[in-house]
Amino acid sequence: MTNTNNLNWMVYGANGYTGELIAREAVRQGLKPILAGRNQAKVAELAQELGLEFRAFGLDEVTQISKQLEGLHLVMHCAGPFSSTSKPMMQACINAGAHYLDITGEISVFELSQSLDAQAQKANIVLCPGVGFDVIPTDCVAAALKEALPDATHLALGFDSKTGLSPGTAKTSTEGMADGGKVRKDGKIITVPLAHHVRQIDFGDGQKSAMSVPWGDVATAFYTTGIANIEVFVPASPKVIFGAKMLNSLRPLLKLQVMQKMMKSIIGKSVVGPNAELRAKLPTYVWGEARNAQGHVKTARIQTENAYSLTVNGALTVVRYLLDQKVKGGTYTPAKLMGYQLVTQIKGSGALIVT
Known part of the structure; x- marks a missing residue:
């Protein structure tokens, strides 16, 4: 098990509605993500308020994104629509050797991640979209x-x-x-x-x-x-x-x-x-x-x-897991990554009852 505070990770899209919720809750839990997004003014303002490092960059060029991700252990991607933003970010994570998580519910993104399974295995990183209420x-x-x-x-x-x-x-x-x-x-x-x-x-x-x-x-x-x-x-x-x-x-x-x-x-x-x-x-x-x-x-x-509170707490539950555990590279669904009891570990969840 590793010390989560010794590993750099990023919330991209931190100035968006859900990204900001995740960033604020991460800080409340004692985590220190790097905040990032396309809008420098908004990301910088939030980072200053929370006492965090920030970076501003777009998702237009995979090579440039990859450089921004160098040295990161994980990216929590929160900038949609993911049909447009997930492909360059996934590829950049593969290039940089950083785990990729997002909060999408888009079928095309899940199918894309499955098509990149072999690349993720070779890079020894986890691709796990859908670590929010979706899905x-x-x-x-x-x-x-x-x-x-x-x-x-x-x-x-x-x-x-x-x-x-x-x-x-x-x-x-x-x-x-x-x-x-x-x-x-x-x-x-x-x-x-x-x-x-x-x-x-x-x-x-x-x-x-x-x-x-x-x-x-x-x-x-x-x-x-x-x-x-x-x-x-x-x-x-x-x-x-x-x-x-x-x-x-x-x-x-x-x-x-x-x-x-x-x-x-x-x-x-x-x-x-x-x-x-x-x-x-x-x-x-x-x-x-x-x-x-x-x-x-x-x-x-x-x-x-x-749904939104579960997204925040669910995303951070998976973030902590990947910061703490060594996981074989490849494409995962949330339940494949952490088992179906994952949902019961999230704040506010009751028992999962099968009849």
């Missing part, structure tokens, strides 16, 4: 269900959270709507209409109508469990389900660059992440269901703190 709790539920029903052929996951969106998450969602729904069928990720599957689910807070969504577990749960058929659900009112179905006809428009730019501009000016008081009031209910070819079913549930 720690659902990934751990998936792993627990696989243990409970080893021959499962179908996996459904979901969560019930009333936490509002941060600007970064809202912007990422606009990209996701344009790409349509996603499920994994017979081992392959396929595109389906938005809200293509509607069912009743008790996530842990009573029976609710729910619709399928293109959540990151469509990618990650396959690598965690090997289960070939996967879909993810969230609660939705009939009005929301109707709206999602109507969006299917507008998807070609949503893909237009000018439309994406306009929507993200509106989000940047109008969306503010939930404050500490609101986050404290909003627990999250996480659910999963595995089924085998004979029709046997196992169900798992866990209650956690709100």
Whole structure:
């Protein structure tokens, strides 16, 4: 075991909503990350307040990023949309020999990390995207269900959270709507209409109508469990389900660059992440269901703190693990890296119950 204070690590995107929360909590826990981001003024202001070192650089050129990461043990990447920022940062981490973590929920990023597994092994670094609410709790539920029903052929996951969106998450969602729904069928990720599957689910807070969504577990749960058929659900009112179905006809428009730019501009000016008081009031209910070819079913549930608080505490739990432990290089999901009890180790989580 190493001394975490002797290893340099970085929070990139520290001036963003979630990045700042992670930076502040890290300091509260006695950690001293280097803060970094593209906006020098904002990063410098936060670093001065917290008494931390800072660096300012963009993510346009892998060689230059790699130089900024030299000597680092780990990068906690918090600057989205990760569909644009993850590839250069992952490659720079491989070049610099630094572990890579992020808080994405984007399917394309998880697939990218899997394609870089051999490079990560050769560099002896860990690539583990999704160490926040996306996808720690659902990934751990998936792993627990696989243990409970080893021959499962179908996996459904979901969560019930009333936490509002941060600007970064809202912007990422606009990209996701344009790409349509996603499920994994017979081992392959396929595109389906938005809200293509509607069912009743008790996530842990009573029976609710729910619709399928293109959540990151469509990618990650396959690598965690090997289960070939996967879909993810969230609660939705009939009005929301109707709206999602109507969006299917507008998807070609949503893909237009000018439309994406306009929507993200509106989000940047109008969306503010939930404050500490609101986050404290909003627990999250996480659910999963595995089924085998004979029709046997196992169900798992866990209650956690709100999505953003879990992201902060989950990310730092994984950071501490990689600062303390020697781990074989390669691409991991959170549950593959630390086991499905990871979610129960995070502040605010209850027991993970499988029935």
